[in-house]
Amino acid sequence: MIARVTLDLALGKEFDYLIPGGMEVAIGTRVKVPFAHRQVLGCVTDLLETSPHADLRPLLKVIGRQSHVSPKILRLARWMGEYYCCGPETALRAVLPEAVRKEKDGWREHLFVRALPPQEPPPKLSRRQEEIMALARAGADVPLQEFLRATRSSSQTARRLEDKGLIAIAPKISERDPYARETILPTQPLALNAEQARALGEIAAAMGGANKAPLPFLLHGVTGSGKTEVYLQAIALVLAQGKGAIVLVPEIALTPQTVERFKARFSSGPQQTLVAVLHSHLSAGERHDEWHKIRQGRARIAIGARSAVFAPVERLGLIIVDEEHEHSYKQEEAPRYHARDVAVVRARIEEAVVVLGSATPCLESFYNAQKGKYRLLEMPTRADDKKMPVVRIVDMRAVARKEKSSPVFSPLLKEAITQRLERKEQTMLFLNRRGFSTSLQCPLCGYVAQCPDCSVSLTYHRQEGKLKCHICGHESTAPPVCPDAKCRNPAIRYSGLGTERVESVLTALFPHARIKRMDSDTLKRKEDYRRVLGDVRTGKTDILVGTQMIAKGLHFPNVTLVGIVHADLGLHVPDFRGSERTFQLLTQVAGRAGRGDVEGEVIVQAFTPFHPAIQYARRHDFNGFYAQEMEFRAQLKYPPISRIALLLLRGRNEEKVKFSAECVKRDLEKATSGISDLITKGPAAAPLARSKTEYRYQIMILTRQMTRLSLALAGLEATLTLPEDVKMSVDIDPVNLM
Ligand code: ADP
Ligand code: ZN
Numbered sequence: 001m002i003a004r005v006t007l008d009l010a011l012g013k014e015f016d017y018l019i020p021g022g023m024e025v026a027i028g029t030r031v032k033v034p035f036a037h038r039q040v041l042g043c044v045t046d047l048l049e050t051s052p053h054a055d056l057r058p059l060l061k062v063i064g065r066q067s068h069v070s071p072k073i074l075r076l077a078r079w080m081g082e083y084y085c086c087g088p089e090t091a092l093r094a095v096l097p098e099a100v101r102k103e104k105d106g107w108r109e110h111l112f113v114r115a116l117p118p119q120e121p122p123p124k125l126s127r128r129q130e131e132i133m134a135l136a137r138a139g140a141d142v143p144l145q146e147f148l149r150a151t152r153s154s155s156q157t158a159r160r161l162e163d164k165g166l167i168a169i170a171p172k173i174s175e176r177d178p179y180a181r182e183t184i185l186p187t188q189p190l191a192l193n194a195e196q197a198r199a200l201g202e203i204a205a206a207m208g209g210a211n212k213a214p215l216p217f218l219l220h221g222v223t224g225s226g227k228t229e230v231y232l233q234a235i236a237l238v239l240a241q242g243k244g245a246i247v248l249v250p251e252i253a254l255t256p257q258t259v260e261r262f263k264a265r266f267s268s269g270p271q272q273t274l275v276a277v278l279h280s281h282l283s284a285g286e287r288h289d290e291w292h293k294i295r296q297g298r299a300r301i302a303i304g305a306r307s308a309v310f311a312p313v314e315r316l317g318l319i320i321v322d323e324e325h326e327h328s329y330k331q332e333e334a335p336r337y338h339a340r341d342v343a344v345v346r347a348r349i350e351e352a353v354v355v356l357g358s359a360t361p362c363l364e365s366f367y368n369a370q371k372g373k374y375r376l377l378e379m380p381t382r383a384d385d386k387k388m389p390v391v392r393i394v395d396m397r398a399v400a401r402k403e404k405s406s407p408v409f410s411p412l413l414k415e416a417i418t419q420r421l422e423r424k425e426q427t428m429l430f431l432n433r434r435g436f437s438t439s440l441q442c443p444l445c446g447y448v449a450q451c452p453d454c455s456v457s458l459t460y461h462r463q464e465g466k467l468k469c470h471i472c473g474h475e476s477t478a479p480p481v482c483p484d485a486k487c488r489n490p491a492i493r494y495s496g497l498g499t500e501r502v503e504s505v506l507t508a509l510f511p512h513a514r515i516k517r518m519d520s521d522t523l524k525r526k527e528d529y530r531r532v533l534g535d536v537r538t539g540k541t542d543i544l545v546g547t548q549m550i551a552k553g554l555h556f557p558n559v560t561l562v563g564i565v566h567a568d569l570g571l572h573v574p575d576f577r578g579s580e581r582t583f584q585l586l587t588q589v590a591g592r593a594g595r596g597d598v599e600g601e602v603i604v605q606a607f608t609p610f611h612p613a614i615q616y617a618r619r620h621d622f623n624g625f626y627a628q629e630m631e632f633r634a635q636l637k638y639p640p641i642s643r644i645a646l647l648l649l650r651g652r653n654e655e656k657v658k659f660s661a662e663c664v665k666r667d668l669e670k671a672t673s674g675i676s677d678l679i680t681k682g683p684a685a686a687p688l689a690r691s692k693t694e695y696r697y698q699i700m701i702l703t704r705q706m707t708r709l710s711l712a713l714a715g716l717e718a719t720l721t722l723p724e725d726v727k728m729s730v731d732i733d734p735v736n737l738m
Contacts, residue, residue, distance in 0.1 A: 001025075003059060004046035005033055008101070012087045012718075015042075016051040018058040025062060028069035030101070032061040041101065043092055045074055066295065068096055072349050073310060079345055083707065085714045085730045086335040094335050095310040097278070099288040111144035112172045113158065116165060123164055132157065136167055144169060187264045189233055195221075196230050199377040203234045203355060206375075207241065207317065212351045216344050218324075218365050218374040219357040222620065223591025226383030227357045231320050232265050234355065235301060239266070243317025243352075244300040248339055250326035251305040252548070254279050256530060257555065262303055278304030278311060306331060306339040309346060316350045319343045324356035324365055325584055330735045338733055340365075359591060359622075360584040363633065366626055367640035389562070389593040389600030391618040395609045396566075408497065408505045413563050413603045417543065421513055425598065426536065426558045427543045429506070430589050431499050431565040440467060440478065445487040449479075455690040462500055472692045502565055503545050510543070518546035548585065560600050562593040567606040567614055574687040575737045576638050579613040583625050586617035637679060639733075643706040645713060646734040647699040648686065651726040654695040658683070660726045661697040667720065668699070671712045678703050688738040698737075706732065 001019045017033050019025050029044045034057050041063065069077070073095055081091035093101075115136040125133065132151045136142070148155060161167045192200060199219060206214035221227045235245045249258055254277075263275050276290040276299035293299040295312040302311035306329055309319070321329070321340050329339040340356060347354035356365055356374070369376040382388065394410040409417075420427045440449040440460045449458040451469035458467035460478055467476050482489040503517045518532050535541045536556055544559075570582045586604065593600030606614055616625035634641050647664060651657045661683035672678050679702040686696040703709050713730055722728060 002048045002051045002056065003031065003044045004048060004051075005031060005042040005059075006045050006088045006092050007033070007035060007040050007042040008089060008093070009035070009040060010087065010089055012089075014045060014088065016048070016053050016056055018056045019047075020058045023059060023062060025059065026067045027071050028067035028074060030063035030068050031059050032063060033057070033059055043069055043096075045088070045092075064100075068100065068295070068312075070312060070314070072346075073312065075349050076310075076342065076346050079349075080335055080337055080342065082714070083710050084335045084337055084732050085710050085717065090335050094307065094331070094337065097287055097291055097307065099284040100291050110172065111169055112141040113144050113147045114141050114168045114170070116168055119165065123166070128153075129157075129161065132161065133166060136161075141172065184260050184264045184267065187261075189236065189265075190226075190229050192229065192233070193226070193383060195379040195381065196226050196383065199230050199379060200233050202375065202377060203230070203353060204237055206353050207234075207237060213348050214353055215373070215375045216347065216354045216356060216368075217377055218361055218369045219355055219377045219379070220361050220366070220369075220622070221357065221359060221377075221379030222382060222388065223359045223588065224382040224384070224386060225359070225379035227322070227379065228261060229383065230379075231322070231355070231357070232262070234318060234320070234353075235262075235266070238317035238353075239300060241317060243315045244294075244297075244302075244313040245318040245320065246308060246311050246313055246316065246343075247301065247303040248308055248319070248321045248329070248343060249303065249305060250323050250328045251279065252326075252328060253323060254303075254305050255533065257533070259303060262301065266301060274299035275301045275303060276311075278302060278308045280305065309339045309342050316346075316352045318352055319347050319354045321354070321356045322358075324358045325360055325362035327581075327735045330733075332736060334729070336729075336731045336734070338735075341733070360587045361622075362584075363580060363626065363629060364640040367630070387599055388620050389590055389602045391590055391602040391604060391620075393609045393614060393618055394603060394605045396605050396607050399605075408502060408565065409509070409563075410603075410605055413605060414509065416561050416601065416603055417510065417563070420561045421510060421542055423560075424539075425560040426539070426541070426556065427561040427563065428556075428559050428589075428592055429502060429543060429545045429563045429565060430547075431497065431502055431545070432548050432569055432585060442482040442484065442487060442489050444489040445482060445484050447482055447484045447487065449483075453690070453693045455688060459498065462504070471688070497566060499545055499547055506543060506545065513542045514540060515543045515545065516541045518544060520547070556592070557597070559592060560598045562589055562600070562602045564589055564602070564604045567604045568608045568611065571608065571611060571613060576633070576636065577735070577737075579611070579629060579632075582611075582613040583617050583629075586614065587620070587622075590617065590620075637702055642677070642679075642702040642704050643709075643733055645701045645703075645706070645709055646731040646737065647701070647713075647728060648696060648731065649683070649698075649722075649726055649728045650691075650694040650696045651723070652694055653725060656723050656726055657695045657697050660722050660728075661699060664716075664720065664722075664728065665699055667716055668701070668712075671716045672701075672709065675703055675705055675708050675712065677705065678709070686738065700737075 003017050003019050003025050004014050005017055006014050025031065025044055027044055027047060030041060031044055032039055032041055039060060077091040077095050081088045113136060132153055135151050148158065158169060162169050203217060219227055231247065238245050247262065259277055267275050274293060276293045278287065278290055282290065294302050297314055302308050302313055304311065321343050324340050331337050343354050365374065368374045394412050396410065399410045400406045417427050440458060449467050451458055451472065451474050453474060454469055454471040456469065456471055458469055461468055465478050467478050499517055499519050503515060506515055516532050516535060536544050539558065564586060567586060570585065571578050590602040593602050604614065612628050649657050649661045649664065665680065665683055681700040683697045683699045686698045689696060701709065710732060
């Protein structure tokens with residue numbers, strides 16, 4: 001027999017090897033093979049009787065005790081390789097986490113103590129030894145270290161008992177459990193309201209139905225409509241059918257709070273279904289163990305961020321993609337896959353049900369629902385009959401005219417915060433300042449501090465006294481006076497607004513308030529995140545200031561005011577999704593208010609208060625926004641009317657990059673001549689024209705026939721010869737157009 005193997009090397013093809021007699025190899029087995037003068041790892045993707053190649057070399061070794069990749073996941077990887085134009089090994093790399101790809105088995109072993117059956121006649125023991133034996137018999141297998149601590153004995157004492165044949169000390173796998181320290185109280189299913197019951201009913205019907213590949217569901221439910229309860233009960237249904245489930249949550253929302261809601265329902269109580277968690281905060285060892293818990297079928301529910309879509313759940317019955325509109329589902333390096341779309345394809349392959357949930361579905365998904373490709377489930381009211389929060393919009397232009405300056409807080413927002421402090425209620429203030437537009441500018445000569453390697457201005461970080469580039473990380477000391485030799489203005493102003501400035505203005509206005517800031521600068525470790533949120537939950541924080549980190553999924557009943565400091569930040573960007581993103585963000589942030597007994601209030605400060613994204617968000621009107629935004633997309637043939645492929649060329653020599661881009665465009669026209677609806681834009685300098693010393697040029701291609709375009713692009717890439725120092729990447733369905 002012959003094994004076809006995809007090596008862990010970016011070669012773009014597969015190789016055949018002989019299977020030595022006695023070696024057990026299946027499709028999906030990880031193997032070690034000879035390659036040139038080296039030994040490399042790879043994955044068996046096919047078993048054949050014959051090979052077109054002569055002189056095959058034998059496989060060297062099988063890795064692990066069980067095949068790693070199921071045939072269905074292999075099919076999924078093959079689809080990814082083709083659709084995202086990335087080659088089979090790149091696609092395969094995505095489906096197997098680094099932690100389980102190693103040759104060495106990644107289990108952690110510890111010595112364990114086990115009491116052996118009593119002997120006849122019982123050996124003579126000292127009083128102390130009798131006591132120790134009593135403890136040893138009380139428990140099952142105990143880790144040696146714990147045993148020594150509990151019995152206050154030394155390892156010699158333990159060894160002596162072992163010599164007497166009273167206990168056995170042996171190495172055993174000791175599983176890492178990232179949630180071991182937590183005690184989670186079990187929860188019972190809630191009685192569903194009519195909207196939830198209808199949604200669950202449709203999902204249940206699809207699960208039990210005769211249709212092997214039911215349509216994906218789009219669950220459009222306003223914030224607080226109780227989507228999570230629907231997910232939980234849908235999972236209970238697939239478990240009852242003996243199947244497993246995957247729950248995808250955006251990285252940022254994968255908080256302990258979220259994970260606990262799932263563990264509480266399934267991991268405690270009589271069912272005791274193990275929930276495995278896969279995300280980037282776990283150590284490599286924890287990730288290894290969690291992955292194998294799923295692979296071995298001990299955990300039946302996998303919850304995680306983007307890459308959990310590949311979790312090796314056998315008999316997969318349900319995939320849930322929560323906050324399906326989230327951009328973090330898109331991987332920004334090869335393979336540039338979108339986990340929501342991969343989930344839809346995986347569900348089709350596995351004949352599973354997929355539920356995409358959001359309060360603000362992305363236009364692509366809602367369009368699919370309109371076209372009948374998805375089934376729409378709507379939950380338009382909050383589950384607990386709480387009212388949607390009142391949203392007030394403040395025209396910051398008028399405030400600036402009246403106050404003759406541009407304050408951070410309008411009088412209305414200031415007043416509202418004061419009220420909350422008096423009433424001992426909490427406030428969340430939100431500013432989505434992603435940094436690179438916050439600049440250091442001299443008001444006299446107009447000097448702006450620029451990154452030497454990227455085409456963006458530097459961001460001022462006051463606490464550290466530094467200027468930083470948010471693209472490449474370049475850092476320098478903030479100048480005390482304007483660096484322009486002719487100017488030297490000591491009053492160089494730190495213009496622009498970031499969360500740090502909001503915090504400092506707030507501290508000056510409300511010296512007695514307990515204020516916490518939450519953004520990627522203040523949160524370096526996962527413990528920080530827990531601590532800050534813990535302080536909000538227990539009422540130790542009055543005002544929480546943050547970036548989009550605080551917009552997602554958080555649930556604090558005592559937050560009655562949400563302030564959005566500068567709502568139009570995301571509108572004036574070179575990206576056709578600016579409006580959509582702003583609408584989503586405002587709706588999500590507003591959804592954080594009034595989750596308790598007191599009605600919530602949202603105050604939105606904006607310089608373009610009449611922009612449709614802001615006005616529709618104010619009225620909680622998704623359908624209105626969708627209709628209006630679709631007109632604009634249709635005019636320009638942007639998604640969801642068509643799909644986009646974005647080619648990016650980059651290199652240090654601008655002329656070469658530009659010239660290469662022109663050449664690519666010419667070849668592209670030839671390669672795609674059969675695709676009738678193609679629109680090509682560019683090449684043009686990317687909005688982020690220079691990054692990390694490299695110049696960047698883009699070609700944008702629009703079409704409805706993406707499968708055909710992907711094929712053509714793969715062909716183009718294979719034949720293309722670019723100068724050594726110019727690189728090209730292909731991004732299918734990009735979310736980042738910078
Ligand atoms: P979403 O995920 O749609 O934003 P959640 O699932 O967080 O909403 O639910 C919002 C709140 O409503 C939660 O506190 C939840 O416990 C509560 N809730 C959900 N379903 C019900 C129900 N059927 N009856 C009462 N309360 C519910
Ligand atoms: Zn830079």
